[in-house]
Amino acid sequence: MPASLQIKVWSVLxxxxxxxxxxxxxxxxMSPSALLLAAGAFG
Known part of the structure; x- marks a missing residue:
């Protein structure tokens, strides 16, 4: 995969x-629990 395309893919992600x-x-x-859930989902 070309580096430029990889950068675009990561930028979108x-x-x-x-x-x-x-x-x-x-x-x-804006509750802290929502941030923890989001962090857990993507972590």
């Missing part, structure tokens, strides 16, 4: 994960 975590965080009213 990171963006999706961050967006999901933020969405969960806001949906749960």
């Amino acid at each position: 990171v963006y999706v994960i961050v967006a999901t975590v933020i969405a969960i965080w806001l949906h749960e009213g």
Whole structure:
């Protein structure tokens, strides 16, 4: 896989994960438990 393509793939993955975590965080009213769940899901 070309390095440039790999960078694009990782950029998209990171963006999706961050967006999901933020969405969960806001949906749960910014509770610490939501962050722990998100961290556990992606960790």
